[in-house]
Amino acid sequence: MDSKPQLTIWGRANSVNVQKVLWCLAELDLPYHRIDAGMQFGKNDQADYLAMNPNGRVPTLVDGDYVLWESNSVMRYLCMAYGQGSPIYPQAPKARAAVDRWLDWTLSTLQPVDRPVFWGLVRTPPEKRDMVQIQQAADAAGAAWRVVDEQLASRRFIEGDQFTIADIALGAFARRWLGVEGIIKPKRPNLERWFGEIAPRPAFVRFIAPPMS
Known part of the structure; x- marks a missing residue:
C-alpha cells in the first residue's frame, strides 16, 4: 500500500x-x-x-x-x-457484489429521478419553477426511496452492520432528497433513522452537510 x-x-x-x-x-x-x-x-x-x-x-x-x-x-x-482491509468495501465476493449493486442502482434508478427534483428546487429560481412537474418527479423519487427504506427495515446500514461505500453513494443523494422543501414526500422512517446515523460522521459533516447549491 x-x-x-x-x-x-x-x-x-x-x-x-x-x-x-x-x-x-x-x-x-x-x-x-x-x-x-x-x-x-x-x-x-x-x-x-x-x-x-x-x-x-x-x-x-x-x-x-x-x-x-x-x-x-x-x-x-x-x-x-x-484501502485494502478497509471494511467500507468488503473483500468477500458476495458482500462486495451486494455493495456494488447499490452503486449501480444509484446511477440506473435513483439519480435519474433525483436530478429533476434537485435542479427544480435548488438550482432554479422560484419564479421559474414548474411545481407540477417537480412534484411529479418527486413522486418518482419517493417511490425509489421506498426501496431503500425497505432495505433498511432490518439493517443498521445498507448492507448490514458495517458502513460501506454503498452508504456513501446513497447518503449523498439522501442529503439532497431529505434536504429539499416545497414538495410532498412520503414518510420513510427507516431511511430517516439511517440518515440520522450517518449524518454525524465527520466526512458527511464536512462534505455533504453544507448548504446545497
Whole structure:
C-alpha cells in the first residue's frame, strides 16, 4: 500500500458525485489535492480536461499517470488501491457484489429521478419553477426511496452492520432528497433513522452537510 499517494480530484465541491469521492477519501484517510472544475468554474470544457475525461463531467481522478472518471468507479479504485482491509468495501465476493449493486442502482434508478427534483428546487429560481412537474418527479423519487427504506427495515446500514461505500453513494443523494422543501414526500422512517446515523460522521459533516447549491 502506498502511504502517500499523489491524488488529484478535479471537480467542484457542490457536485453530488464529487462529494461521494471526497467522502470516500476521508473515510480512507487519504491525502489529495482538489481543483475546482465544472459549472461556474469551467475547465471541464477545455481540451486538456476533455483529454482526461471525454464526457466533460466531474469528478476526474488523477493518480500519478493514471486517470479515472465515474465517481462510483473512483470510489472502488480508491478502496482497492489504497484501502485494502478497509471494511467500507468488503473483500468477500458476495458482500462486495451486494455493495456494488447499490452503486449501480444509484446511477440506473435513483439519480435519474433525483436530478429533476434537485435542479427544480435548488438550482432554479422560484419564479421559474414548474411545481407540477417537480412534484411529479418527486413522486418518482419517493417511490425509489421506498426501496431503500425497505432495505433498511432490518439493517443498521445498507448492507448490514458495517458502513460501506454503498452508504456513501446513497447518503449523498439522501442529503439532497431529505434536504429539499416545497414538495410532498412520503414518510420513510427507516431511511430517516439511517440518515440520522450517518449524518454525524465527520466526512458527511464536512462534505455533504453544507448548504446545497
